[in-house]
Amino acid sequence: xxxxxxxxxxxxxxxxxxxxxxxxxxxxxxxxxxxxxxxxxxxxxxxxxxxxxxxxxxxxxxxxxxxxxxxxxxxxxxxxxxxxxxxxxxxxxxxxxxxxxxxxxxxxxxxxxxxxxxxxxxxxxxxxxxxxxxxxxxxxxxxxxxxxxxxxxxxxxxxxxxxxxxxxxxxxxxxxxxxxxxxxxxxxxxxxxxxxxxxxxxxxxxxxxxxxxxxxxxxxxxxxxxxxxxxxxxxxxxxxxxxxxxxxxxxxxxxxxxxxxxxxxxxxxxxxxxxxxxxxxxxxxxxxxxxxxxxxxxxxxxxxxxxxxxxxxxxxxxxxxxxxxxxxxxxxxxxxxxxxxxxxxxxxxxxxxxxxxxxxxxxxxxxxxxxxxxxxxxxxxxxxxxxxxxxxxxxxxxxxxxxxxxxxxxxxxxxxxxxxxxxxxxxxxxxxxxxxxxxxxxxxxxxxxxxxxxxxxxxxxxxxxxxxxxxxxxxxxxxxxxxxxxxxxxxxxxxxxxxxxxxxxxxxxxxxxxxxxxxxxxxxxxxxxxxxxxxxxxxxxxxxxxxxxxxxxxxxx
RNA sequence: UGUCCUGUAGUGUAACUGGCAACACGUCUGUUUUUGGUACAGAAGACUCCUGGUUCGACCCCAGGCGGGACAACCA
Numbered sequence: 051x052x053x054x055x056x057x058x059x060x061x062x063x064x065x066x067x068x069x070x071x072x073x074x075x076x077x078x079x080x081x082x083x084x085x086x087x088x089x090x091x092x093x094x095x096x097x098x099x100x101x102x103x104x105x106x107x108x109x110x111x112x113x114x115x116x117x118x119x120x121x122x123x124x125x126x127x128x129x130x131x132x133x134x135x136x137x138x139x140x141x142x143x144x145x146x147x148x149x150x151x152x153x154x155x156x157x158x159x160x161x162x163x164x165x166x167x168x169x170x171x172x173x174x175x176x177x178x179x180x181x182x183x184x185x186x187x188x189x190x191x192x193x194x195x196x197x198x199x200x201x202x203x204x205x206x207x208x209x210x211x212x213x214x215x216x217x218x219x220x221x222x223x224x225x226x227x228x229x230x231x232x233x234x235x236x237x238x239x240x241x242x243x244x245x246x247x248x249x250x251x252x253x254x255x256x257x258x259x260x261x262x263x264x265x266x267x268x269x270x271x272x273x274x275x276x277x278x279x280x281x282x283x284x285x286x287x288x289x290x291x292x293x294x295x296x297x298x299x300x301x302x303x304x305x306x307x308x309x310x311x312x313x314x315x316x317x318x319x320x321x322x323x324x325x326x327x328x329x330x331x332x333x334x335x336x337x338x339x340x341x342x343x344x345x346x347x348x349x350x351x352x353x354x355x356x357x358x359x360x361x362x363x364x365x366x367x368x369x370x371x372x373x374x375x376x377x378x379x380x381x382x383x384x385x386x387x388x389x390x391x392x393x394x395x396x397x398x399x400x401x402x403x404x405x406x407x408x409x410x411x412x413x414x415x416x417x418x419x420x421x422x423x424x425x426x427x428x429x430x431x432x433x434x435x436x437x438x439x440x441x442x443x444x445x446x447x448x449x450x451x452x453x454x455x456x457x458x459x460x461x462x463x464x465x466x467x468x469x470x471x472x473x474x475x476x477x478x479x480x481x482x483x484x485x486x487x488x489x490x491x492x493x494x495x496x497x498x499x500x501x502x503x504x505x506x507x508x509x510x511x512x513x514x515x516x517x518x519x520x521x522x523x524x525x526x527x528x529x530x531x532x533x534x535x536x537x538x539x540x541x542x543x544x545x546x547x548x549x550x551x552x553x554x555x556x557x558x559x560x561x562x563x564x565x566x567x568x569x570x571x572x573x574x575x576x577x578x579x580x581x582x583x584x585x586x587x588x589x590x591x592x593x594x595x596x597x598x599x600x601x602x603x604x605x606x607x
Numbered sequence: 608u609g610u611c612c613u614g615u616a617g618u619g620u621a622a623c624u625g626g627c628a629a630c631a632c633g634u635c636u637g638u639u640u641u642u643g644g645u646a647c648a649g650a651a652g653a654c655u656c657c658u659g660g661u662u663c664g665a666c667c668c669c670a671g672g673c674g675g676g677a678c679a680a681c682c683a
Contacts, residue, residue: 063621063630091683126682182681191679193609227681237610239679248681267683290612291678312612314676319618325683367631369620371613374676378618381632391645426645457643468641497641512641578642601644 065370067106067311071114071282074309080281084116087280088142088149089271091123092134092255094325095340096141096348098361098382099316105365106313107284108147119278120149124156125270127254135255137340141348146358153278155270156256162265162273163217165303166228166246170209174302175246176202177212178229185227188234189242195235196242202231216249219262223249228263232298240295244268272296272308280308286315287372316368317376320531321346322538336548337532343585343596344532344552354529355573355583355598357393360386376537383599390573390581390598395423398435398468398514399576399595400560401526403442405489406515409477411439416519421469433564435469437494438519442560444578447513448490450479455606457511459490464500466512468577471497473509514577520563524593526582528554565593573598 064072071084086107090096096104111118120142124130142149169175178201180188190196204212216226228247236242246269251262275283283296290312300307317323322331323346331337331345341349351361364385368377398421417437424430443459452460459465464475478491500506535547565574573583580600588594 064623065620069623089683093683123683129682185681186679189679191609194679195609196679224681237678239610242679245681250681264681266681271683287612288677289683291610294611314613367619369631371620373613375619378632381619384632387644396642425642455643466641471641509641511643514642575642575644578644580644601642603643605643 066372067110067282067284067313067370068113070309070311071110074281075114082115083279083281084111084114085118085279085281086111086116086284087119087121087275087278089121089123089155089274089285090138091126091129092131092138093126093129094134094329095137097323097325097328098318098321098346098348098351099323100141101145101348101361102316102365102368102370103284103286104142104145104147105362106370108149109365110282110284111150116281117150118147119151119153119280121153121155121274121278123267123271123274124154124254124256125264125267127250127252127264130255132255137349141352144352144358145348145361151278153274154256155265155274156254158270158274158277159257159261159265161277162270165273165299166213166265166269167210168303169230169246169299170213170228171206172302173206174231175228176204176209176231177216177226178202178243179226182224185245189239190234192237192239198234199229199243202243213247216247216263217261219251221249223251225249230269230295230299232295238291238294240268240292241298244295268292268295269299272300272310273303273305275308275310276300276306279306283308283310285310285312287312287374288315312372313370314372314374317374317537317539318346318382319376319379319536320533320538321379322533322544327544336545343527344529353586354596355390355581356386357389357573360389363389376539379531386599387581387602390575392426393424394573394575394581395430396421396425396577397433397565397574398516398562399524399526399565399574399579399582400442400444400514400516401528401556401576401579402445403516403558403560404445404448404487406441406443406474407489407491408437408439408441408474408494409491410493411437413439415439416517417470419470433562435562435564436517436519437467437470437472438517440518441467441515442518442521443490443513443515445487448476448487450487458513459511463507464495464509466497466509467494467515468512470515473497473500473506514579516560516562518560522561522563522566522593524559524561524565524595526556526559526595526597527585528556528597530554559595561593568593575601 088104088107108118178199188197227245229243232241234242247263250264293310296310341353343354364382419435420432421435447458449460461476464473473495474492480489482488530552532552533547534549535541541547568584570584581598582595585594585596
């Protein structure tokens with residue numbers, strides 16, 4: 051049977067944007083072209099919400115044989131920096147996408163300036179000398195019309211002259227702006243003579259000091275789309291009210307008219323998605339940088355052990371629509387578990403060790419077992435696991451006074467040691483001076499011997515373990531959600547919702563010998579615990595692992 | 608007391624031109640299992656926001672309500 055071909059497109063339901071694209075293709079609105087773009091502002095790092103947009107834009111181009119540009123929306127020199135453009139490029143590539151072209155809004159500053167002159171000549175733009183406060187006051191409110199600027203009806207000649215002198219640097223910041231002349235009574239605030247150009251004597255990360263006036267987002271964005279021949283300009287819902295202005299500007303200048311389409315931004319439970327607030331978390335040291343594994347940034351997710359495949363799968367599953375909502379973070383966790391279950395090799399690691407002496411082992415006796423690397427993957431191979439007189443098991447896997455639902459080791463219940471075909475039966479509990487359990491003495495019984503004696507209790511559980519012999523010590527960072535509240539939009543001050551237990555550093559964890567020579571970024575399933583990856587802080591002698599996500603746990607149900 | 612957008616199982620997304628409301632996650636059962644994982648089988652869960660209209664037939668079209676969101680940066 052041949053499984054090479056994809057499912058026919060008709061079997062897959064389309065999202066509303068795909069419906070639009072297919073219809074445009076059918077009517078040849080843009081010929082056979084589909085051209086999208088991902089337009090980040092280089093003023094911060096990308097997060098999982100951006101990943102949704104990246105998957106959407108690049109994905110659309112891919113599935114319809116089109117192109118997708120990466121375009122940095124760098125119209126505000128005071129917040130932008132090359133550090134961020136580099137980070138963004140790395141993140142997009144890491145996610146698995148390659149842009150057809152890389153552009154910057156600043157590439158078009160000269161052309162955009164020309165469009166401004168066209169508008170002025172058409173009597174559709176003017177130089178306004180009101181202060182920011184006056185402009186704001188004159189704009190009115192959504193329910194109250196604005197009033198026209200006294201500078202609104204200057205002559206074209208005067209406007210052209212002032213505009214040239216603005217560019218020449220004759221005026222200070224804020225002294226003058228270029229405004230569109232549209233309608234101060236429009237119910238859409240964005241049509242009340244929006245600002246097109248402002249004076250900013252600031253160094254731009256790409257154009258240096260060539261300009262001291264910069265176009266606003268509204269003025270630049272549609273023109274950039276148009277110049278690049280974008281067919282579908284996809285953005286989030288908050289730009290919906292900007293669309294009439296987007297359309298108006300392009301119509302006045304009479305150039306290629308891309309279609310702006312808005313979709314609902316991603317919201318995730320227990321996750322904050324505001325770039326500004328994420329920046330604050332970093333600056334206030336509530337996390338350890340943009341790539342802190344608790345951060346929803348691409349860099350954070352990468353360090354946490356998330357894979358591009360899992361993030362793409364997640365983006366696919368959540369779909370695209372226009373209604374606002376909030377996705378359960380459990381869906382993201384499902385995507386990464388599904389990927390890692392299939393692809394991560396298994397290893398045994400005891401995070402909170404309890405020493406167990408196997409009393410029937412000789413002092414230097416070592417047995418060795420073969421353990422499969424990944425039971426979900428054919429021919430994944432095996433690794434050697436040694437067993438010696440002293441082993442460690444997870445503290446939580448032993449209970450002196452268990453209830454009915456406890457399946458693991460207890461005074462009356464032996465357990466199997468995974469991969470070892472060996473049962474251990476408790477002989478003695480050794481307490482320290484505080485009366486706490488210090489170590490266990492157990493008898494090790496090979497499985498055939500154990501099963502041969504029909505009076506032995508039925509084995510109910512198999513636990514992981516690590517022998518002292520050749521074991522590796524490591525630090526393991528166990529993460530929990532950064533916030534305690536599911537819907538952060540309902541919290542006035544997010545700092546009150548921070549989870550004090552979002553990071554637990556476990557030291558002295560015992561790992562099996564196969565984990566001795568791991569590489570940074572490598573992922574493993576620590577059997578029965580979860581998926582962990584090697585952190586960048588890891589060195590040859592001091593291993594550090596991050597919890598990516600725990601295994602699903604139905605204990606106690 | 609404006610304009611625009613938006614209401615479908617707990618969550619998210621489908622349902623093409625008006626024709627049995629489907630899929631995924633989550634939840635719950637069971638089977639298998641040397642991971643309380645995975646896999647497999649199954650279940651519960653929706654007056655499709657409400658009221659009326661058009662129609663043989665409405666999640667879909669129309670009217671009116673109600674709920675949620677966006678918009679008043681020289682940010683994007």
